[in-house]
Amino acid sequence: MGPRFKDGDAVVSFNGKWVAWTHTIFAYAAFFSALIVGVALHYHKIVQNEHYGYPDEWFPSVSATIGDRYPERSFFQVFIAITSGPRFALVFLWYVLTARPNSSLPKIVAGVGVFRTLTCGGWTYVTSTDDHDWHDIFMISYLIATLPWTLGCLALSPNNRRAVKYRKIMASLFFGTLVPLIYYFIQHKVHKVPGAYTRYAFFEWSLILFDVGFDAITVLDFEGFEIVVRDVKGISRGQLKTTADSVLEKEKGKPVGNTFGEGFFWAEILDATCDVYNGFVFWTIATGLPVLVWYFPLWHMGISGYEVAIAAVISPVFLAIPSLRYAAIKNLRGLHLLSLVSLLAYKFQDPANRLFVTAFSLATTCAAWTATFFAERGNTPRLETRIMAWGIGLIMSVVAKFACSTNNPLWPIMHAENGGWNKIGLAIAIVSVLRSYRPNFTSGGDYLPAGGKKGSSFLAGVGFAGLMFAIVSLLTDSSTMISWVWEGYPVRGPIAVPHGAVTIFAMGAGLIFGVFYPRVAGSWTAYGVGSVGAALLTYYHHWTGYYGALIFAFYIMAAAPFIITSCVRHSPASTFGLGFFLYVFLLLFHVWVVAYAFVPGGPLVRERTDWLMITTMLFIGAGVFSAATTNSSRTRKHKPVSPNSKRQRSYYIYVLAALQLLAVSIAYLRFPTNDYTPHHKEDKVVTAGIWTVHFGLDNNMWAAERRMRDVLGELELDVIGFLESDNQRIIMGNKDVTQYIAEDLGYYADFGPGPNKHTWGSALLSKFPIVNSTHHLLPSPVGELAPAIHATLDMYGEMIDVVVFHSGQEEDPEDRRLQSEYLSKLMGSSPRPLILLSYLVTKPLEGNYNTYVSEVSQMKDIDPTDWDRWCEYILFKGLKRTGYARVSRDTITDTEIQVGKFVIGEPEPENEMRIPEEMVPSGRRFPALFRGDGVRGHRYHVFDEPRYWQ
Incomplete structure (x- = not known):
């Protein structure tokens, strides 16, 4: 009990460290009391998972311990309620400790702390x-909030070496634990x-220890607080030097110090x-037009x-005309608004009209x-x-x-019925253009003083072509490079989900590196x-190829x-115009x-992706x-910019x-469940x-995944082979039709031979479950390559082979003959029962x-x-x-669906006979x-x- 003063300053007082101690004790008590009670009362139940139980699994996960059973839940x-x-x-005292005049970061960190506490109550x-x-x-919200909370606390930590050291250790252990945690979860x-x-569970419990332990370090900071409430050391009056202050003083004049050393303004964010959304719209249009173009040669x-x-x-190239270039620079807002007509293209039902509108929009954007870019050449x-903005877009x-x-x-190709967000996307785009391109919001002028050296404009344009093509062909979807290195089951490399998030991280890290260290x-x-990354991606598979993909993504960004920056030093027609022209050449290649x-x-260029x-x-x-040449000259001679200007990059x-x-x-929400159940x-x-899904x-030139999902689900298909399904190219939008259907209907998916x-x-x-799958490219000396997947599936405990195959085209009979012989031997060599799901290009009972x-x-x-x-x-x-049965496709594609039913565990009869449907058990009917x-x-x-058989 604290003393009572005549002026009423103090009624009750205790040291602030007890807030941190109380939080730590009750948080740990919540988890470990549930663990002790759960192990004592329901051990075998809480170590059981969907695949294994005791003794294969012998230590419970956090969720199994605290989740569903009485009384551990x-x-x-109860203890978590006391912890709240x-x-x-703790969050309030941390804010009081770190708040300073004209600083928004403590408020943001405090807000994150409150949000994190509420979401903890949620889960x-x-x-x-x-x-x-x-x-x-x-x-997920709790885990996401943990990152800014951790980084914010590190930045605002009082300059107490002991506390900062422990925070760094706990933060490193927490985030380092995520790697093996994810690894064992995938295993x-x-x-x-x-x-x-069980191994996953140990790392999951470790996260709890490190998470609570990180906040327990506030014991060392709150010792200076006596809760009266009165500040006994003046540390809450904005006079405290934080770790961030020390770092910024040390890093003054360096990229990090200039970027994060100023205040936070909501208008600038x-x-x-x-700006970023405008970049997003550019890439939407740039990747959308080739998909429309592809429709026409396809049909x-x-x-x-x-x-x-x-x-x-x-x-x-038209910006080579001075009057057009001047008009474009002076009317950027109008030009960008005009380019948004592509977002209205979905209103046009006729495919040709949709193509023309989008082509106009692409030319404009x-x-x-x-x-x-050219208008800002004088403003670094x-x-x-x-x-x-372009890169983050x-x-x-x-x-x-x-x-x-x-x-x-x-x-x-999207609209409301197939998952499009066209209306809201257009509304945000209009607001973004109006905000980003306000009058007098651009600058001109020379980038270098007279006499500054310039590199070759031709080579700069060639470089931009290579950059643009590398991005559009490989980096406009997180699963494209993963499909390059995919070789089938068992999984020996990355999968689209969750590893697409890793590709995205590599792209972002590369862009930031390029900005800070040009x-x-x-x-x-x-x-x-x-x-080297490009070579690894091209010639290797599995994890080795993917590591090359990450290096490539990092470098390109x-x-x-x-x-x-080099291109804007020259005429835009001679760099960007030439670059886009050569980009078209690479696209055709x-x-x-x-x-x-x-x-x-x-x-002449058949199968020469390595040349490309x-x-x-x-x-x-x-x-x-x-x-x-160009940028080294700029680095030597350009005037240094003010820290206030460099601060702008922090918001991006x-x-x-x-x-x-x-x-x-998204990776967490889309993570495959792998708990799929056959229909009967x-x-x-x-x-x-x-x-044959025709991509x-x-x-009518609309994305058909949702319509495909509906009919496949209603047909109660357990196994489905798709042909003409590889969309991982620029002209198909770099997409994967299997992902949505597999996730929504619950299928294991093998993409097949990659792009x-x-x-x-x-x-x-x-x-x-797909126990094993092998990808084949069948002999095709003249015509297009014939892909095949040979997979072994675990059907009700029996190993059954399934082959999905697309034969060559009608114009190449020798190809088709060689392919038929290859596939015939492949199927005959299998000792297991086998189903062929195929496109053979032949008449029944004739020829091949x-x-x-x-x-x-x-x-x-x-x-x-x-x-x-x-x-x-x-x-x-x-x-x-x-x-x-044969089922019509409506307008989804040009090919019907053929479906067969088989029974596992019953011998193949020597003599079969057709029977009427009423004689067929209901579970075996279509x-x-x-x-x-x-x-x-x-x-x-x-x-x-x-048709049915007995």
């Missing part, structure tokens, strides 16, 4: 059993390794956000003439951004922030695609490292600032390596050579940090289908059909009497077939939904009803 919740009071007091009192989604939302969830969840089966729309990107910090577009399963929600990023050493069978001279990568890096090398970094945290959250498990029925773009294998793609989705169905292959046709086939076939061996007129244009056709 009650122990935990000291927790709020504590709403368990995964109560509401799985809200439990995850609260948990458990994806690979189903016995004991992996809004400006940065709007014309050859060059259509609409391909010329790609040339819209070369619009900056390329000219607008070129004029924007403003040019830098425009480049950052790219990352924002990648995050948006990551959230929407590789579709950009503002693309012209001379290093622009060096030949960095170029050499980037080239780091190269953007110095290449663009990129298409020809796989579409060689459809274009004049195509065989070499060309790209040589182009970037030309840009490095030019920038070495805040936006980037928010996007990175969002990417991590009790009957041991397998429903398998084959569908997931429907007959660097030069095929049109094949994919396998399965409700059953008799190679696929032969003594060598040991395969049987699911229905030899079905005479109306030319492409799709389902063959099998060693299984009991029970049903076969859905009645598709009888008659069916639903949404999908119905049983050719036979008007399914």
Whole structure:
């Protein structure tokens, strides 16, 4: 009890350290009391998970301990409730300790602390059993808030070496633990390794220790507080020197010190956000047009003439005319607003009109951004922030695609019915342009004093072409490079989720590095490292190839600032105009390596992705050579800019940090559950289908994933093979049609041979675990490559092989003959029952059909009497077939869905007979939904009803 003073200053007093001690004791008590009670009462239940139990798993996870069982859940919740009071007091005292005049950071950290406390209550009192989604939302929010809370506390720590040392240790242990935590979680969830969840649990409990321990260090800081409430040492009056102050004094004049050494202004963070959104719109338009162009040769089966729309990107060449260049620079707001018409393209139902509107928009936005960069050539910090907005806008577009399963929600192929956000996206875009391009908000002038050296404008333009192509071909989706290194099951490398977030992080880190250290990023050493990354990505697979991909992503983003800075030193037509022109050349090269069978001279570059990568890096090398002269001259002679101007970059970094945290959250929410269940498990029925999906773009040029999902789910397919499914190229938008369907319907997914294998793609989705899968490229000496997936699935405890195969085209009979012999031997060599889901390009009972169905292959046709086939076939061996149906595709694609039913565990009968549907058990029947007129244009056709066998 404190003394009572006559003036009433003190009524009760105690040392502030007891707030921290109370918080620490009750927080630990909450978790460890639940652990002790849980182990004592429900040990075998809380160590059990969806795959294994005791003795394979012998230590419980945090969630299993505190989540659902009485009384351990009650122990935990009671102690956590008691902890909430000291927790709020701890946050309040930390704010009092660190608050200073004219400083917003302590307020922000305090706000994060309160938010973090509330979300802790959320995941504590709403368990995964109560509401799985809200439990995850609260948990993710808590984990996200931990990063700014930790960094904020480190920055604001009083200059107490002991406390700062312990905080650094605890923070390092906390974030370092996340790596093995995620590793063992993947080992458990994806690979189903016995004991992996126990190891995961140890790291999960370690996170609790380090998290609470980090806040316990406030004991050392609160010793100077006596809660009267009265400040006995004057430490709350803004006179305290913090760790951040010491660092900023030490780093004064360096990039970090200049960036974060000033106050925080909400108007400027809004400006940065709007700038980044404008960059996002640019990348939306730049990646959206090729998808529209692809639609026309796809449906014309050859060059259509609409391909010329790609040339819209070369619009900056018109800035060679002085009057146009002057008009563009003086009317940037109008030019950027005009480019937004692409976001209205979804209103046009006719594909050609949608293409023309988007092409106009792309031409306008390329000219607008070129004029924007050129207009800022005399203002170093403003040019830098425009480049950052452009680069972070790219990352924002990648995050948006990551959230929407590789579709950009503002693309012209999207609308409200298939997941588009067009209206709200357009509204935000208009506001962003109006905010970012206010009158008198740009500058002109010479970048260097007279006599400053310039590199070659031609080489600068070549460098920009290489930069643009590298970004659009490989960095506009987080899963593109992952598909390059994917080689099938078992998983031996990265997967699109969660590792797409790692790709996004590498891109962001590269951009920041290029901004802070342009001379290093622009060096030949960095170029050499980037080239090594490109080589690893091109020639290696699994983790080795992915490490190369991360190096490549880092370098390309780091190269953007110095290449663009070099380009603005010259006429925009001779750099950006030339660059976009050469970008079109690289884009066509990129298409020809796989579409060689459809274009004049195509065989000259057949399957030469390595040539394309070499060309790209040589182009970037030309840009490095030019920038070495231009930017070194600028570095020597340009006047230093004020710290107030350099502070602008910090706001863009805040936006980037928010996007990175969002990417991590998306990765967590989309993490595969791998707990999939077949539709008729009790009957041991397998429903398998084959569908040529024509790249997931429907007959009216809309993204078709949701319509595909609906019909596949209603058909109750357990295994489905997709053909013509590889969209990981510029002209297809760098997307993956399997992701949304697999996640929404619950399938394991094998992407099949990647885009660097030069095929049109094949994919396998399965409700059953994929034990092993091998990718094949069948003999194709003349025509296009024929991809195949040979997978072994665990169907109700039995190993069954499934092959998904796309034969070569009709014009190349020798290719198709060689492919039929290869596949026949492959199927015949399998000792297991096998299902072939295929596109064979042959008539029933004729030609190559008799190679696929032969003594060598040991395969049987699911229905030899079905005479109306030319492409799709389902063959099998060693299984009991029970049903076969053909389902119309409506306007989703140009090919029907063929479906077969098989029973596992029953011998293949020697003599089969057709039977009427009423004799078939209900669990073995096809859905009645598709009888008659069916639903949404999908119905049983050719036979008007399914066929069944006994």
